[in-house]
Amino acid sequence: MSDLGIVCKHTNVSALNEETIEDLTELEDLEEVYLQLCNEQKQVQAYLQVLGDQQGTIENKMQLLQRMRPKLQLIEGDASQLGGMINFTCSLAENVSSKVRQLDLTKKRLYQAIQRADDILDLKFCTDGVQTALQSHDYEQAAAHIHRYLSLDQSVIELSRQGGESSSVETSLALLKEAEVQLKALVTKRLEEAVAADDLAQVERFFKILPLLGLHDKGLALFANYLSNQLASKAQDNLMLAITSDIGERRAPMIFVDTLTLLLEGIARVIETHQPIVETYYGPGRMHRLLSHLQAECDKQAQSVVDKFIQNRDYQIKFQVVQASMLKGVSTEKIVLRELDAVLSEVTLMNSRSELYLRFLRRRMLADFEVADATTADSVSQEHLQDVECLLKECELSRRMQELIGCYIPMEEYYMRETVNKAVTMDNWEVGQMTSSMVDDVFYIVKKCIGRALSSNSSDCACAMINLATNLLENDFREVLVSRLQVGYPSSTLADLQRGVSSAVILMQSSLQHGKIHTHIESQEQAKNAYLVTLNNVDVCSENISTLKKNLESDYSKLLNQGAGSEHAQAKIDSCLMDMVHTSSKFKDLLQEGLLELNNSAIKSQVKPWITNFLSFSHNIEEEEFGEYEANDPWVQQLIVQLEQLMAEFKDSLSLAIFDALTSLMMNFISMEMEKTVFKCTFSRLGGLQFDKELRSLVAYLSSVTSWTIRDKFSRLTQMATILNLEKVLEILDYWGPNSAPLTWRLTPAEVRQVLSLRVDFRSEDIKRLRL
Amino acid sequence: MSTEDYDYLFKIVLIGNAGVGKTCLVRRFTQGLFPPGQGATIGVDFMIKTVEIKGEKVKLQIWDTAGQERFRSITQSYYRSANALILTYDITCEDSFCCLPEWLREIEQYANNQVVTILVGNKIDLADKREVVRQRAEEFADTQSMLYLETSAKESDNVEKLFLDLACELIREAKQNTLDNSENSPMPGEGKSISYLSCCSLN
Numbered sequence: 001m002s003d004l005g006i007v008c009k010h011t012n013v014s015a016l017n018e019e020t021i022e023d024l025t026e027l028e029d030l031e032e033v034y035l036q037l038c039n040e041q042k043q044v045q046a047y048l049q050v051l052g053d054q055q056g057t058i059e060n061k062m063q064l065l066q067r068m069r070p071k072l073q074l075i076e077g078d079a080s081q082l083g084g085m086i087n088f089t090c091s092l093a094e095n096v097s098s099k100v101r102q103l104d105l106t107k108k109r110l111y112q113a114i115q116r117a118d119d120i121l122d123l124k125f126c127t128d129g130v131q132t133a134l135q136s137h138d139y140e141q142a143a144a145h146i147h148r149y150l151s152l153d154q155s156v157i158e159l160s161r162q163g164g165e166s167s168s169v170e171t172s173l174a175l176l177k178e179a180e181v182q183l184k185a186l187v188t189k190r191l192e193e194a195v196a197a198d199d200l201a202q203v204e205r206f207f208k209i210l211p212l213l214g215l216h217d218k219g220l221a222l223f224a225n226y227l228s229n230q231l232a233s234k235a236q237d238n239l240m241l242a243i244t245s246d247i248g249e250r251r252a253p254m255i256f257v258d259t260l261t262l263l264l265e266g267i268a269r270v271i272e273t274h275q276p277i278v279e280t281y282y283g284p285g286r287m288h289r290l291l292s293h294l295q296a297e298c299d300k301q302a303q304s305v306v307d308k309f310i311q312n313r314d315y316q317i318k319f320q321v322v323q324a325s326m327l328k329g330v331s332t333e334k335i336v337l338r339e340l341d342a343v344l345s346e347v348t349l350m351n352s353r354s355e356l357y358l359r360f361l362r363r364r365m366l367a368d369f370e371v372a373d374a375t376t377a378d379s380v381s382q383e384h385l386q387d388v389e390c391l392l393k394e395c396e397l398s399r400r401m402q403e404l405i406g407c408y409i410p411m412e413e414y415y416m417r418e419t420v421n422k423a424v425t426m427d428n429w430e431v432g433q434m435t436s437s438m439v440d441d442v443f444y445i446v447k448k449c450i451g452r453a454l455s456s457n458s459s460d461c462a463c464a465m466i467n468l469a470t471n472l473l474e475n476d477f478r479e480v481l482v483s484r485l486q487v488g489y490p491s492s493t494l495a496d497l498q499r500g501v502s503s504a505v506i507l508m509q510s511s512l513q514h515g516k517i518h519t520h521i522e523s524q525e526q527a528k529n530a531y532l533v534t535l536n537n538v539d540v541c542s543e544n545i546s547t548l549k550k551n552l553e554s555d556y557s558k559l560l561n562q563g564a565g566s567e568h569a570q571a572k573i574d575s576c577l578m579d580m581v582h583t584s585s586k587f588k589d590l591l592q593e594g595l596l597e598l599n600n601s602a603i604k605s606q607v608k609p610w611i612t613n614f615l616s617f618s619h620n621i622e623e624e625e626f627g628e629y630e631a632n633d634p635w636v637q638q639l640i641v642q643l644e645q646l647m648a649e650f651k652d653s654l655s656l657a658i659f660d661a662l663t664s665l666m667m668n669f670i671s672m673e674m675e676k677t678v679f680k681c682t683f684s685r686l687g688g689l690q691f692d693k694e695l696r697s698l699v700a701y702l703s704s705v706t707s708w709t710i711r712d713k714f715s716r717l718t719q720m721a722t723i724l725n726l727e728k729v730l731e732i733l734d735y736w737g738p739n740s741a742p743l744t745w746r747l748t749p750a751e752v753r754q755v756l757s758l759r760v761d762f763r764s765e766d767i768k769r770l771r772l
Numbered sequence: 773m774s775t776e777d778y779d780y781l782f783k784i785v786l787i788g789n790a791g792v793g794k795t796c797l798v799r800r801f802t803q804g805l806f807p808p809g810q811g812a813t814i815g816v817d818f819m820i821k822t823v824e825i826k827g828e829k830v831k832l833q834i835w836d837t838a839g840q841e842r843f844r845s846i847t848q849s850y851y852r853s854a855n856a857l858i859l860t861y862d863i864t865c866e867d868s869f870c871c872l873p874e875w876l877r878e879i880e881q882y883a884n885n886q887v888v889t890i891l892v893g894n895k896i897d898l899a900d901k902r903e904v905v906r907q908r909a910e911e912f913a914d915t916q917s918m919l920y921l922e923t924s925a926k927e928s929d930n931v932e933k934l935f936l937d938l939a940c941e942l943i944r945e946a947k948q949n950t951l952d953n954s955e956n957s958p959m960p961g962e963g964k965s966i967s968y969l970s971c972c973s974l975n
């Protein structure tokens with residue numbers, strides 16, 4: 001076919017050229033066109049040939065087609081027949097499916113009808129069943145029937161009443177209602193009787209029946225009544241036993257703790273035993289109600305124990321005496337501290353037991369609510385949470401314990417103060433000891449009292465005692481030490497002696513709270529010792545407070561690990577303990593003040609004349625005197641001996657740290673005084689050398705008595721010696737400015753000039769001309 | 773708590789009869805809410821809020837004490853270390869006002885003498901139930917040289933002001949104290965009168 005196309009194109013081209021052929025005039029052109037046409041003719045002929053060849057096959061095909069015609073007519077008929085059939089099937093299917101739908105609906109209704117019939121049958125069955133069960137006292141069966149009836153779809157029952165078959169249903173219903181009321185009353189009464197008769201088997205039997213009748217709350221209340229009765233009689237027996245019988249000496253001071261423990265542990269055991277039956281027959285979320293009922297009994301019994309405790313231990317009376325004596329400042333009516341001690345231990349343990357018990361209740365109720373509230377709204381579980389907290393916070397047990405603790409705190413404070421005062425009064429120092437007995441005693445007491453408060457398991461109680469103890473240490477006890485330091489350190493000079501006496505008078509006049517000072521200062525030696533011991537005491541106190549804080553922190557965190565308290569309580573305790581850091585630093589300040597006083601009265605006044613003595617020996621010397629000095633040291637050796645003696649007085653009496661601090665203060669003073677003295681002196685070249693030697697000896701000695709480097713304190717003096725030791729004025733420039741190299745000058749240029757001018761042989765013009 | 777980031781730390785203790793609204797005031801200030809059905813406080817509650825005043829961070833440690841009598845000995849133990857006391861009464865409750873002298877006696881007995889005390893009349897939103905007229909309270913506060921402020925924890929009236937004013941006052945006092953101390957401190961090496969010696973005459 002494509003060949004055909006090409007030919008057509010060619011013929012077309014020739015046809016287009018037809019007119020141009022007419023116009024041709026040149027032979028040459030004509031020939032060319034002719035040739036072209038001949039070619040085309042040939043092509044066309046060839047193509048015609050091809051076409052002619054195809055004619056046979058086409059004709060064959062045509063014949064084949066002719067033969068197929070009748071068959072095609074057959075197919076057309078079949079197709080239209082098929083179409084009809086499909087249409088028919090389709091409408092048939094639609095028809096069937098709508099029937100199926102109808103059938104479904106019918107089936108459902110049928111089931112409902114059957115259900116209803118069942119219900120009605122059940123209703124009838126229940127009615128009959130209840131009657132017979134009631135007659136045969138089979139309350140479980142009766143209750144099961146009523147439960148069945150109560151769980152029937154009430155709307156269905158209502159519908160059936162409106163429906164045709166009303167009359168028989170109506171009577172059944174009426175009968176059931178009646179049976180329900182009857183059964184409820186009966187079972188409740190039976191349970192009440194069982195409770196009254198203390199019959200556990202019957203109690204449990206009817207307790208299980210009540211929830212079937214929807215009487216959950218009633219059941220729990222009556223069951224709690226039963227358990228309460230049990231608890232009450234046992235608790236009363238225990239309390240009776242506690243106050244009448246003769247228990248061993250050892251447990252006697254703890255008898256009320258033991259009684260309360262028995263009560264609370266008894267309740268806990270009852271809860272543990274009966275929780276499963278409640279959960280099984282009443283479902284989760286019911287413990288709160290049961291425990292609320294039980295708590296009422298617990299409160300009643302706990303109150304009896306607390307009342308007897310108060311009566312038996314004269315708790316209230318002791319409290320009043322304590323209050324009166326704390327207000328007046330002096331105790332009129334003495335309480336036997338040992339007795340108080342025992343009662344305080346007892347009451348904290350009682351509170352601890354109560355806290356543990358309340359925590360147990362919280363855990364139980366929360367766990368129970370957690371199961372029940374798994375699917376309810378947040379607001380409901382929030383409300384339940386509040387219910388739990390409310391029960392625990394407002395129960396009488398909590399309230400009474402809070403009252404006991406409220407009285408305990410002032411009594412513990414009184415105990416702490418009284419024993420601390422005793423320790424102060426009986427303060428005793430033994431030769432060879434750094435501190436006196438009261439420091440250890442006081443911290444032992446404070447630790448004991450706070451420890452006891454901690455053992456109450458109440459963070460508020462612990463915090464209060466931490467506050468009170470901190471206050472006692474920081475103010476009252478610190479005052480004791482302050483007043484001892486106020487006596488001052490007596491020194492040898494007459495003026496200082498007088499001062500020591502007047503201070504002693506002040507000391508005797510000053511009325512220290514409660515305590516009297518027995519330490520009568522008989523001799524100066526004793527007064528000195530007392531002062532140094534007090535310094536040691538102050539230092540140890542500061543340390544002890546830090547240690548106490550750390551120990552209490554770890555004690556409390558141990559309690560926390562046992563599940564006591566909360567994060568909030570921890571924060572409170574931490575915050576109260578933080579105050580101890582401040583208290584500790586106040587003792588450090590006091591130590592510093594005491595040291596300064598010691599430095600003023602014992603060191604400065606002694607050391608000053610020894611140093612001034614420097615001026616009695618000329619440093620404007622020649623060879624001869626220099627040689628003499630060398631043979632016979634005029635000053636420094638004596639100074640060293642004197643210092644040695646002076647410090648020996650302190651070395652053995654003060655703790656190492658305080659002694660070092662005192663030495664440091666002394667060195668500051670020496671270097672300052674030396675400086676002042678040197679400026680009052682004049683020097684020759686050899687005098688400078690002499691001073692340099694003297695300073696070296698002094699520094700070497702002082703270095704040998706301290707554990708730290710003292711060169712720094714003497715660097716100004718050393719530099720002065722260097723200057724005084726120069727050959728000539730200009731030599732200073734070898735050490736100054738860019739040449740100073742390893743030396744950091746502590747002297748100002750003005751001071752350097754001043755030192756230079758101490759040399760008698762240096763000319764002031766040379767010094768003035770110096771460029772520093 | 774090791775890297776404490778504040779310029780000042782003050783302890784503020786709230787005291788006053790039960791039910792006057794101490795807890796509500798603290799919750800309003802620290803959490804910005806008025807708690808519905810607020811139960812009585814047991815023992816002492818503790819909260820911290822850091823505020824900024826004139827560019828300085830002030831950490832307020834607020835101790836909310838229980839007003840009920842049986843907690844008195846616990847709450848008293850907090851007076852001594854308090855920098856400020858907020859003495860609260862309820863303007864709709866004459867009783868709570870009448871107890872104020874009793875509270876002042878407690879303060880006198882237990883607090884340190886530098887403590888800043890502010891008297892607060894709470895619940896002013898209940899204007900129609902007012903039993904204590906403002907002037908009476910103001911006069912009372914005057915005679916005791918206390919600051920006075922009326923608040924409503926419910927309507928958030930003056931609550932912020934109460935704590936911020938207090939913080940300002942405490943900063944002022946703290947600055948005054950350090951100034952005084954630096955004047956008194958002995959010159960190095962001079963060993964001037966030592967504080968504990970300054971009380972006794974030596975000749």
Ligand SMILES: Nc1nc2c(ncn2[C@@H]2O[C@H](COP(=O)(O)OP(=O)(O)OP(=O)(O)O)[C@@H](O)[C@H]2O)c(=O)[nH]1
Nearest residue numbers: 790791792793794795796812813839895924925926
């Ligand atoms: N209308 C009104 N009611 C308030 C306000 N402040 C507190 N209340 C209510 O007063 C009651 C007691 O408030 P609390 O904050 O618990 O009182 P509290 O002083 O902490 O009491 P204690 O903890 O027992 O010492 C609650 O019912 C509060 O809702 C107030 O500003 N306006």
Ligand SMILES: [Mg+2]
Nearest residue numbers: 794795812813
């Ligand atoms: Mg409160």
